[in-house]
Amino acid sequence: MRAVVQRVNQAFVEVDGEVVGRINKGLVLFLGVGQDDTEKDSDYLAGKISGLRIFEDAEGLMNLSVRDVSGEILSISQFTLYGDCRKGRRPGFSDAAPPDKAEALYDSLCEKLRELGIIVEKGVFQAQMRINVDNDGPVTILLDSKKFF
16 A cells, blocks of 8 residues: 655545545545555554654654644545556556455555544545645655555
């Protein structure tokens, strides 16, 4: 599983002009699921994301997690994180999981984050979405459950 995690002041997602998810201070999570991903990958990323220390403490150091600041998460499924552009200019998506598997693992990750006490809002799986993000920093972190980066 791959994730792009952005620290935000607020964010929302719209589908067909209707807001379907909205958060205040917290994280926007763009999540891609790969062909070989399993629940183990979901467990790893849930732990990593919930404990990621990218919020500032009283001294201005990034020492606090989304849980420490009572932040929220807006989770967006994004298969394009598995786009392979090494050959040519059109990305190939053969490494992305098929929709049924991807949705199950995406939902699993969101549920695991909720079980950790984090409010999680979501986009709509496979929908054309408009995401409005008020970046804080900006702070953007790339995560991969296979630890490629």
